[in-house]
Amino acid sequence: MGNTPFSPIALVGSIALLLAYLLAAWCVAAGIAGNAHKSRRLVTSAVYGLYGFGALIALASALLIYGFVTHDFTIKYVAAVSDVNMSTWYKVTAFWGGLDGSLLFWVLVLALFSVVAILVNHKKHRDMMGYVVATIMVVQVFFLSLLIFTKNPFSTYLTTPPADGQGLNPLLQNYWMVIHPPSLYVGFVAATIPFAFGIGALASGRLDDVWIGSVRVWMLICFGFLSLGLILGGRWAYEELGWGGYWAWDPVENAGFMPWFTATAFLHSAIIQEQRGMMKMWNLVMVVLTFFLTIFGTFMTRSGAVQSVHAFGEDNVLALQFIVFMALILIVSIGLIVYRANKLSAKMQFESFYSREFAFLLNNWILLACAFFVLFATMFPTITEALDGSRVSVGIPFFNKWMTPLGLVLVFLAGAAPLLAWRKTTRERLIGQFMFPLCAMAVTVTALAIFFPQTRTTTAIFAETVALPVSLVNFGLCAFGAASIAQEFWRGTAVRRRQTGSDPVTSLIGLMISKRRKYGGYVVHLGVIVMFVGFAGKAYDREVDRTLQRPAIWVGLDESRTREERARFALDYLDLDDQTAEKIASGKLDPRRNSRDGTFNFPVPPMKARQPDWPTSAFVFGDYTFVFENLILTSDDLKTSVTAQMSIWIADDREKELDTARRKLDAAESEDEAKRDQAGIAALKVQIDELRKSLKADPISLVNLGDVYPAKWNYKKGQEPTSEVAIKVRIHEDVYSVLTGYDTDSGMANFRVFVNPLISWVWIGFLILGLGTLICLIPQSVVDGLTTRKGRLGNAGNAAILLLVAGALLAMTASTASAAAEHVAPGQGMGDTSQGWASMARPRNDLESKAMKELLCVCGCAGHQSIFDCKCKSAHDMRLVVMDFLSQKDRNGKAVFDLATADGRDQAYDAVLASFVTEYGGEHVLATPRNKMSWLLPTVAAVGGLGLLIVAGRRWIGRGKATTVAATPPASTVEDDQYAEKLDDALADED
């Protein structure tokens, strides 16, 4: 081959794509002709063609990934978005890191989904299957033609390829980015399946209610993944972009949000069609619209039609191709709907405004309004520029002004709809059902308005002139919705208990498993309500910018000072333990900072509240005091980092206690003399006296909440530094700090600090929403398996759906648990010295071994190994530091740590970890970071809850059956019967 680059991977990959293209074209033709001429053989050939297409695309994708992993830089795309230093994990991610690969990824996901969908449904919908396959394949042909003719990811260099690639943008080398784009894609792609079934039903004229059942599951999967993709995008923005928020109404976010609205609308209106035979045309329109919006969203972001932070740049050819395709979708869909209009008329009519179907209709209108509002506002800059050439845009406040009220109405409907009956709700039922939720709302609003006056602040909605106490309304509606759901669960469980005679927990879980669509839906609603509680916090977030001077400790312990000055400084201003203080006082330990590398020769404890340099190195913001402790410079294979160490303090409660005691005293003394509690008064006086003395002695007493380490990373290959934010998660608010600038010479640093109330509830709410979606998706065969105890799955299709559900669960688990992982895994490239270094500086005792296993190597070796396991030189050096640290001796030759006692060993262990955290500027050197573990809890709870649900459901269903057979059913009350009737009425066709 000489110097001409040749890549077998690229060759085979290109051939696979071309073959797939031909096969797809055949499927389109065979599918349409097969159904039109009622030729079963043609339809079957189209179905098998679709399976073969899936295999070819899987092959092409595997080859591209292989190209990334083996650094095949003859492939231009591989060279453009990866380099040799990236970890394998990010090399796989690079598959969808650029435009070309993301298109192939799209085709791959659709291929896999369509294989599963056709496997599950091809026997059920034989007479429309040809059209369904053809529709899916038209979409595939479109994306494949983009791939093959303009964006081929397998195109190679004609001249000598580069020795190394460009690397992936650092902003994308982040855990959230590994899973956020694929989950959004999966959501987008899942919308194609309902669309294909919709077109299949229209083309074949089979517009009975059968197709809607198949479509609903896929729309639910679409909904679940879109939700996952959107929330992960929010989480990424929150952790990575450093502007303190999670949602900016950016065009790309909006592109994912628009189909989410229509998919949600469909999930509700489909129930009306199943229950009441209404809204057939509407449902088809929703299916088409959802699909159209996914394509439109892709067009918006990929063609450069709309300016965005993560748009893919302008590309007029691509824009034109998308416009033609979108026109085709609309013409065919609208044409077919008009053609079949006579078959789409409703069997029933609305009977009353106080009916569940009307509430659902209202919900659909509002969701549709949301989708169109977002569409219009996102396109507004493009529209105005096209009209009069002026460049204008609408900001976040404008979106919020409109979306907040619409969202609040949706929360109200989520609470109200389950309380209404189908057809119409009688007056008595209306009162009986709404009483408890309305009371809960009234109590919440009153309590908040009295005890938290800040909730009474009004905010403008729609227009400046219309102002409402939005927070108060929001919390009230959340209480209303939560109470309504709780009431539904309560009543449903009570009925089941009487019917089956089992205990409340078993009844509840059994109810959820057997009526999983209904109760799974309620769990989703609950998740949304919890998220709204989190959204409400946005109204109270605060931010501040401060420029601080590096603190006195740098000067106080500098080598240029005398030994005595250093000792005095350490004793005066550092929170030393008694032992260390004594050592310093007696001159056994010299608290010194090494001027060469800025490290201290002993583990530096946090500084005391009383500091000499607070006017320049600390500030108070809200309840918190922030102290700039240190500025640390480090570097590794890929980047140099500047990390600020900042301690966060919060005032203790003495002032509050004093205030309370004074009030109590006043109250006690105002009593009649005869009734006075003299002993109580004396005790209060003593308490007040003590508090006063204490406050006088130590006026600012603060409790340390721990340190945070915001940083800036300069990638060697990156263009701009990235900000690594530090978040202190508290249950009621996040303290979020960003290092916005620094000057290493003067020791000045700029910080931006946000206090974000209630934000954790957004993520917790999402976990609940995800759990609810999964409950809705549990296939019937699993429930059947539970009841027969054979655990056998019905067919391969159900197994595949289960696999998807498990995949979603895994993604959710990973997404939350991974918060413990650091943002970026450093790359490789440490040379071939592993054996040598690995065998040196091995631990000599259990303590050293334990500490080495807890500390992570910062060398850049793959997989974030501990220094105990890692084979590189850096690990060896770090092991030496650990050993030296643990065996250090003071001036008199006495060991600093007493390793003979368990306490001494614990102390030494903590000290060595603390010194590494200080040294490397963050807990990323620890195998188990302390402050982010909280994220594991909800996940474990969610997974555990699902497991419990299945186990207990199995138990319940078994017991329920036994009870019905063996025992006479317990006498039920009239009320129970009514409720059971309502339940059955509502759920007849849902399972």
Next chain:
Amino acid sequence: MQNSTIAKIALTAAVAVAGVGFFVKSTLGHSQHYKMVDELVATDLSSWGDKEIKVHGWVLAGSIVEQVVNQETWRTFILQNKGKKIRVFSSGPKPDTFKDQSEVVATGHIVGAATQKSIADQLKVNLESDMAYVVAAKELQAKCPSKYEGAQVNKNLEEFQ
């Protein structure tokens, strides 16, 4: 067609038209304008009022004055394009690439120069007599299209092709 059906259609249309009208009016009230410095100074600067605006230009060399006052970093500089200039005041973070002659988009409001007098005094800057209006910026952005994924990927691809 029945009367009730006509009434329903009319009512729906009326609500839709009113809604869209209100919405468009609301949008126009909230739109944020984007102007180059020369385009901006050609307008009547006193007419901007409360409207937020993005001003795009280049930092005049030697015009940046920055100082920390009570832990807050204040700065002022002159933004220029095609010979037209406007002074900008801002506090807080600045883009990493912010320096003389760098390309900047300042987001903020157009205010009378007199309102910034006290800050100018602290920064020891004399306000130009010919600039009656200045930009009070709440955010400065570097105009750097290569910052984000796609743009960079496309650029990389173009370079290779």
